[in-house]
Amino acid sequence: MVAFGLWFGLPVVIRSVTVRRIEEVCRRQKLVALTFDDGPVPGMTERVLELLDELDVKATFFMIGRLVEENEALAREVAERGHEIASHTHNHLDAWRVGPVRGIADLRSGMQILKDRELPVSWFRPPRGNATLGTVLS
Numbered sequence: 001m002v003a004f005g006l007w008f009g010l011p012v013v014i015r016s017v018t019v020r021r022i023e024e025v026c027r028r029q030k031l032v033a034l035t036f037d038d039g040p041v042p043g044m045t046e047r048v049l050e051l052l053d054e055l056d057v058k059a060t061f062f063m064i065g066r067l068v069e070e071n072e073a074l075a076r077e078v079a080e081r082g083h084e085i086a087s088h089t090h091n092h093l094d095a096w097r098v099g100p101v102r103g104i105a106d107l108r109s110g111m112q113i114l115k116d117r118e119l120p121v122s123w124f125r126p127p128r129g130n131a132t133l134g135t136v137l138s
Contacts, residue, residue, distance in 0.1 A: 008096065011131035034059040037088055037125070040067055040074040049081055059083050062125050065090035065113035072117060079119050086123035087111045096130040104134045 026033060036059060039045045052059055061078050063085060068075045079085050090110035095103030107124065114121045126135055
């Protein structure tokens with residue numbers, strides 16, 4: 001029971017503390033964090049980039065490794081336009097449902113896809129926010 005609590009509970013506590021810190025910084029510096037998940041998606045990502053350029057706004061794009069493999073030029077365009085690139089795993093697997101081995105492998109694979117393409121990875125966000133101790137420590 002203790003192991004179960006650590007495996008699932010500790011990441012929830014860590015996420016809560018991290019979110020509070022980010023909120024404090026945003027309030028203090030009067031910032032808004034704009035993020036986009038689950039891309040890059042042809043057709044949609046280009047429209048988002050055009051709108052962000054029009055507004056002179058930067059965002060963070062949480063990318064799925066499999067989609068980066070399929071749309072590498074689009075992923076590079078996001079970075080070239082000055083936006084942050086972040087990982088959202090390789091196949092968007094929910095680590096709470098797929099078990100520790102598959103969850104950690106999906107996280108690592110997604111990060112590796114971005115690194116192999118020399119895309120600067122600034123963050124990681126697990127699908128649905130469901131981190132485990134294994135994904136936090138990886």
